[in-house]
């Protein structure tokens with residue numbers, strides 16, 4: 001009968017999950033992601049929990065029917081909260097709302113939404129967690145964040161959130177992140193977690209090396225700057241941004257191959273191209289291609305052989321829109 005919190009492994013996921021744990025103490029926490037949420041829901045459905053809380057998980061259109069089928073496996077007595085900020089279609093919103101208690105807004109981060117949903121039951125330190133999540137997801141200019149930044153010293157909040165953002169680059173999110181979430185629920189500040197501070201500084205030094213690597217190795221195709229198979233794991237969103245800047249491009253991609261597969265992190269630079277829309281427009285024409293995300297940050301995966309075609313389609317898509 002144990003309650004379950006399912007969330008993403010990035011900072012917004014970790015903080016939204018920590019806030020959900022404060023709302024539902026003693027719940028079990030599991031990390032998940034858009035490509036595997038349906039499987040995790042199937043597994044969790046067997047536990048007959050009273051409450052399941054899902055946060056910061058984008059809906060992968062190709063998996064949506066699997067997600068609905070998994071939700072059907074839950075008993076009627078299980079209350080399912082789904083709190084998220086990734087774009088949803090009207091159909092997805094309606095179908096999800098039929099079964100779950102959906103709290104969805106695009107703009108704020110998931111941690112802000114979980115905080116707002118359960119604010120009355122939460123300790124004071126949960127508010128700082130919501131603000132760290134917002135900083136982590138670049139969702140820090142909402143009315144909620146602006147109001148509360150003014151209640152603390154926002155420079156300190158950015159330092160604490162920055163420690164977390166950086167340390168997460170160097171953490172095995174399944175094992176160590178669980179401890180991190182527990183510490184955050186207890187109100188321990190990141191600056192007081194010695195191991196996390198050490199990792200954050202190490203990650204920051206590596207990030208500067210990554211920048212120099214991208215400076216030397218980024219390539220450009222039309223409006224896209226990209227870097228392939230960096231000799232460092234992680235730092236994908238950051239290196240995608242650097243690739244855009246250092247090639248003076250609108251879009252940056254950090255691509256990593258593994259076996260026959262290619263995985264891409266995609267960021268935009270000084271433009272308003274909706275990357276989630278772009279992925280939804282391009283990927284269906286690529287066999288086995290999938291991905292999506294936010295307007296400003298998206299991901300895509302495909303077979304390695306299709307990567308040149310993916311670049312080409314994205315370049316043409318940008319040409320038409322630009």
Ligand SMILES: [Mn+2]
Nearest residue numbers: 012056110137
């Ligand atoms: Mn998020």
